Amino acid sequence: MTEVDITADGPSKGEFRDVMGRFASGVTVITTRIDGEDLGAAASAVSSLSDEPPSLLICLNVTSTTAQAIVKTGAFAVNVLAEDSAPIAQRFASKAPDKFASIAFERGRTGAPLISGSIAHFECVVDETVRGGTHYVFLARVVNVASTPGNPLAYFRGSFGRMETAPDAAALHAVRDYVVGTVSDVAVPLDAESIAAELEIEVGRSYQALVALVGEGLVRRTGATFEVEPVPDQVIFDYYAAKLAIEIGAAAQTVGSLDTEQLAELRRLLEVTLAHSVDGQFGDPAGWIRANAAFHEYLVSLAGSTILMETYKGLRLPAMEQRSISQSTRATGQLHEDHRTIVEGYEAGDVELVLRTLTAHARRPQETRAAAASAS
Structure with missing residues (x-):
């Protein structure tokens, strides 16, 4: 002893x-x-x-x-x-x-x-x-x-x-989806009981999830009242950092190994994104969000991992972008150029080009907001 x-x-x-x-x-x-x-x-x-x-x-x-x-x-x-x-x-x-x-x-x-x-x-x-x-x-x-x-x-x-308890993971995902994707009016209070009834979860778990989302910056809390917050820039940047990490992993595994049909589908999805003008402003925000999501999700799906794909979709980026992109949001044609370069890199089997472009592409939202701030 x-x-x-x-x-x-x-x-x-x-x-x-x-x-x-x-x-x-x-x-x-x-x-x-x-x-x-x-x-x-x-x-x-x-x-x-x-x-x-x-x-x-x-x-x-x-x-x-x-x-x-x-x-x-x-x-x-x-x-x-x-x-x-x-x-x-x-x-x-x-x-x-x-x-x-x-x-x-x-x-x-x-x-x-x-x-x-x-x-x-x-x-x-x-x-x-x-x-x-x-x-x-x-x-x-x-x-x-x-x-x-x-x-x-x-x-x-x-x-x-306050002593906050950790929310049930499933309830947290459900309430986050509700807040990010369903609620669009920032002036509308969030009621834990109503959300619980709609999502068919316990009121206590709904409340705990809203508390957790306060920490994520998606919800504002004043006393016992919760309200939707405009998505903070840092939250958006954090989501894009997670997106980039997954895409780089998928690209590192797949560039140079795609067959003709896969490359053709990748180029087809590129052409769909090009149909949405993003030079200066998003003319059709919803259309761009759908096309952009389809393009990037296909890149990840090429890795052939169900778990990786579920993790990527779990970021709920399209729902997040619905909260942060509108017709007045500044945009850049560089988004289109990035997509073209990514596809060309896949077609040429140039993994370094793809990884470099994906990294630059993930920084576009931060660069655009910085440019908008300096211009105002």
């Missing part, structure tokens, strides 16, 4: 608190009642202990009047705060003389206050009290519970905030 040198210096108080602060936890308010007075303290040190019998433990500083009262009463309640309850958490983390002033609550079985708006309540009676350093550790049986829908308030590195 490996021996540990327990005589070595441990972390300082500041180091310990800094590193522990990186552990995100939920926020609760521990409440009790003694001699006709309601007491409460904010706490994140709450943990399930057993489910038979239902038990939990909490830790409170020995100097806390709430902790001292629990030692005497042997009863308390744990109120799990909702994500919009940061003011309540701050109030009970302070030394305010009357923390319950203006706080709505009900009286629980043990007499402890149950704070309204909390997403969960645990009413407890103490089985054992242990002194651990600067804190009391109360081991308690749960005698009553209640819960309501909602998301918890989180505590991380000294700050309160």
Whole structure:
């Protein structure tokens, strides 16, 4: 067995608190009642202990009047705060003389206050009290519970905030498709319940997906309200970078190995894109998007990998472009020239030419936006 040198210096108080602060936890308010007075303290040190019998433990500083009262009463309640309850958490983390002033609550079985708006309540009676350093550790049986829908308030590195959960992958894809491809009016709010009903997914997963899309820059969030955002340039550039990586991989495998029919189909798809004028402006944005998508998807399909093709289509680039390209969008005839050069490179078996042109082609949106910005 490996021996540990327990005589070595441990972390300082500041180091310990800094590193522990990186552990995100939920926020609760521990409440009790003694001699006709309601007491409460904010706490994140709450943990399930057993489910038979239902038990939990909490830790409170020995100097806390709430902790001292629990030692005497042997009863308390744990109120799990909702994500919009940061003011309540701050109030009970302070030394305010009357923390319950203006706080709505009900009286629980043990007499402890149950704070309204909390997403969960645990009413407890103490089985054992242990002194651990600067804190009391109360081991308690749960005698009553209640819960309501909602998301918890989180505590991380000294700050309160929302605790976001990862959305179901399938739900995230479905909601992203809905936001990118279906919703076109940036002034229309996004309703998680309506989206869930239309996509036949759970409301909670719809909500979590919208939260995730806020991080992607596709959705704006104000409080509990979500709205479609105009697609940020950086989001578009990131999508095109992913597109380029896939196309380069496919081209590296296929240039120089296509048969006559495949080369003919590639040239046919090129001619379709040439039918859409993009010199200065997109005359037919929808037509260009369809033709351009067909051309590039065919390039990827030549690799013969179903997984690669599904990954490429999963970028939903045509839907993204519907949000970002209109008749007023600046365009360049260089897009046509890139397509011609790519096809010529495939026909000549010149892989370096194809890779170089694909790379330049992926930069066109960024170059066009930079030119538009400098001209305005």
